[in-house]
Amino acid sequence: MALITVSNNSLTAITAVPASVPTGALTLIKSITASSSASISFVNGASGVVLDDTYKSYVFKFISMHNANDAADFQFQVDTGANTNYNQTITSMGFLAEHSEDNSANTLAAAGGSAILHQETVFQDLGRSLGNDNDQSLSGELHLFNPSSTTFVKHFIGVINEAGTDNQSVQRVIAGYINTTTAITTIQFKMDSGNIDSGIIKLYGVK
Amino acid sequence: MALIKHNNNSISNVTSFAQIPSGTPILISTQTASGSASISFTGIDSTYDVYQFEFINIHPATNSAYFQVNLSIDNGSNYNVTKTTTYFHAYHNEAGDDSALEYDAARDLAQSTSYQDISYQTGNDNDQSASGTLQLFNPSSTTFVKHFITNINSYSDVSGTDYTINTYVGGYGNTTSAVDAIQFKMSSGNIDAGIIKMYGIK
Numbered sequence: 001m002a003l004i005t006v007s008n009n010s011l012t013a014i015t016a017v018p019a020s021v022p023t024g025a026l027t028l029i030k031s032i033t034a035s036s037s038a039s040i041s042f043v044n045g046a047s048g049v050v051l052d053d054t055y056k057s058y059v060f061k062f063i064s065m066h067n068a069n070d071a072a073d074f075q076f077q078v079d080t081g082a083n084t085n086y087n088q089t090i091t092s093m094g095f096l097a098e099h100s101e102d103n104s105a106n107t108l109a110a111a112g113g114s115a116i117l118h119q120e121t122v123f124q125d126l127g128r129s130l131g132n133d134n135d136q137s138l139s140g141e142l143h144l145f146n147p148s149s150t151t152f153v154k155h156f157i158g159v160i161n162e163a164g165t166d167n168q169s170v171q172r173v174i175a176g177y178i179n180t181t182t183a184i185t186t187i188q189f190k191m192d193s194g195n196i197d198s199g200i201i202k203l204y205g206v207k
Numbered sequence: 208m209a210l211i212k213h214n215n216n217s218i219s220n221v222t223s224f225a226q227i228p229s230g231t232p233i234l235i236s237t238q239t240a241s242g243s244a245s246i247s248f249t250g251i252d253s254t255y256d257v258y259q260f261e262f263i264n265i266h267p268a269t270n271s272a273y274f275q276v277n278l279s280i281d282n283g284s285n286y287n288v289t290k291t292t293t294y295f296h297a298y299h300n301e302a303g304d305d306s307a308l309e310y311d312a313a314r315d316l317a318q319s320t321s322y323q324d325i326s327y328q329t330g331n332d333n334d335q336s337a338s339g340t341l342q343l344f345n346p347s348s349t350t351f352v353k354h355f356i357t358n359i360n361s362y363s364d365v366s367g368t369d370y371t372i373n374t375y376v377g378g379y380g381n382t383t384s385a386v387d388a389i390q391f392k393m394s395s396g397n398i399d400a401g402i403i404k405m406y407g408i409k
Contacts, residue, residue, distance in 0.1 A: 026231045028409050061408065063256045063344055064351040097293035097310055097377065103317035108295045108310035135383050139344035139354035161344075161354040161377040169291040171356065171377025200256060204231070 026059060026204040034199045036068065039190035041084075042203050051185060053148035055205030060144070060187075062160070062201055064137040067130050069194030071165040073114065074130060074138055075123035076189045078147075078154075080182040087121040088184070092156075092176025094125075100168040114192075115174060123192065126174060127162045130191075136163035137199065140172075143206075147184035153177040154184050232259055232406030240401045242268065245392035248405050249283045252387065253347035255407030260343070260389070262359060262403055264336040267329050269396030271364050273314075274329060274337050275322035278346075278353065278380045279388035286390045287320040288353075292378025296327055301369045318381065324394065325357045327372045330364030336401065337361040339374075346386035353380035 030049050032040050042060075044051035051058065065074055077086035094111030110116070115125040127138045140160030147154050158174040178184060189201060233255070238246050251258060265274055277286035294314040299306035314324045326337040339359030346353050357376040362369065380386055391403060 026408065028231055061257055064348055064354075066351070097295045097375070099291060099293045099315045099317060099378075101291045101318050101381070106293065106310060106312050106315055108293075108308070135350065135352050135381075137351040137354070140356065141342075159356055159358075161356050161379065163352055163354075163379060169293055169378045171293045171375065173375075202256070 025207050027207065028202060029205055030203045032201050034065070034196040034201070037196045039188050040196065040201050041186060041188040044185040049203065050205060051147060051187070051203075052183070055207070057143060057145045057206040058147065059204040059206060060142040060201055061204070062138060062140050062142075063199060064139055065127075065199035066137045066197045067132050067191045067194060068197040069191065070132040071129045072132070072191040072193050073125045074127035074189070075114065075125050075192055076142070076187055077123045078178055078184045078187045080180065080185055084186060086123070086188045089119050089121055089179040090117045090124050090176055091119055091179055092117045092124055092174060094172060094174040096170055096172045098164070098168050098170045100166060102167070105168070111172065111174070115172070117176065119179065123190070124174070124176070126158050127160050127172060129165050131163050131165040131167065132197070138162040144184070144187070150181055150183055152181065153179050231409045233409065234404060235407050236405045238403050240265070240398035240403070243398045245390050246398065246403050247283050247388060247390040249388040251346050251389065255409060256345055257408040258343045258346060259406040259408055260341040260403060261406070262337060262339050262341070263401060264338055265326070265329065265401035266336045266399045267331050267393045267396060268399040269393065270331040271328040272331070272396055273324040273394040274326035274359065275392055275394055276325055276341065276357075277322045277390050278386045279390065280382060280384040280386055283388035283390070286322070286388070288380040288382050288386065289318055289320055290316045290323060290378050290380050291318055292316045292323055292376055294324065294374070294376050296372050296374040298370050298372040316378065322392065322394070323376060323378065325374060325376050326359045326361040327374050328363045328365050329361045330369065331399070332364070335362040335364065343386070343389065349383055349385055351383065353382065353386050355379070
């Protein structure tokens with residue numbers, strides 16, 4: 001009897017593995033690399049983006065986000081349906097720990113400005129007053145829970161570390177909710193001034 | 208025509224499932240401490256943009272020791288990357304009469320090559336330990352500093368009193384050289400027991 005062999009290394013016709021086969025808890029949905037970008041948007045149904053009830057929560061990872069303008073703020077907003085106005089109502093809080101490279105200052109404090117919103121439709125700060133030296137950047141993640149719910153508000157939690165414009169390390173925690181019971185279908189990230197010079201944003205679905 | 212069946216449970220030579228979304232994190236390595244002076248992970252590279260470490264019941268040999276981390280740019284020959292960091296924690300004792308959220312200026316670093324504390328006075332009673340996570344972002348970049356974020360909860364012994372202490376450390380390795388190794392140890396004595404898992408996040 002002739003031997004039956006599988007001659008390549010890719011099983012291209014298989015589209016799912018049995019539930020008994022362990023896979024990672026995060027599924028990479030979309031990765032977007034900034035290159036002097038005014039903004040980066042993830043729109044459900046466009047360019048392979050999934051932001052619907054496929055997953056109950058989503059994670060965005062920010063990898064070395066570098067702002068073109070010094071002291072810029074890294075921000076996000078969301079929208080519903082086919083809208084792209086990015087002006088949903090947000091109530092949020094934030095706090096930060098900060099420590100300067102010259103050891104002249106350290107603090108644990110409540111955040112200010114657009115890091116804490118009360119029923120406002122402006123962009124929510126994730127990072128503030130970021131340095132734009134060649135080696136400075138921001139990294140971290142944002143969890144968005146149950147964006148497709150038509151019952152509940154949409155909670156989010158962000159944890160960021162950033163290199164600040166005054167040469168300090170800043171760890172920032174931001175949490176809040178988008179005060180709508182309409183499904184969220186799109187999210188946009190940008191700097192409050194100037195472009196996102198470089199960086200990668202990855203969108204994951206959480207199983 | 209006869210059906211062709213592959214009747215074993217392992218297709219060891221398959222390296223990709225082209226149409227299946229890849230799951231992540233990918234478990235890269237697991238190390239179990241057993242009276243270990245330190246635990247190191249070398250060979251970190253650009254395969255992943257984010258590396259995540261899970262600490263499972265890190266148990267110090269010496270009471271009230273701090274669990275610590277440092278980075279290397281020479282694949283583990285030296286763990287001495289310059290770091291600027293922040294350190295804060297929330298604590299509450301078992302008696303219920305002491306709790307707070309505070310920044311600890313004694314534990315942060317300003318352009319220091321020292322090991323960074325990432326727990327607070329973890330106890331060495333048989334049931335005491337520390338567990339949590341550390342994320343290291345873009346370690347192989349040759350352009351940017353290397354951000355990291357940790358969150359660890361510790362069953363701690365502070366001057367003979369038992370506390371839960373939730374510690375947050377954030378910071379960056381202030382180097383544009385690629386970070387290719389990371390080391391964990393206690394501030395005093397060995398890591399008596401515990402598991403550290405390293406994951407890559409695609």
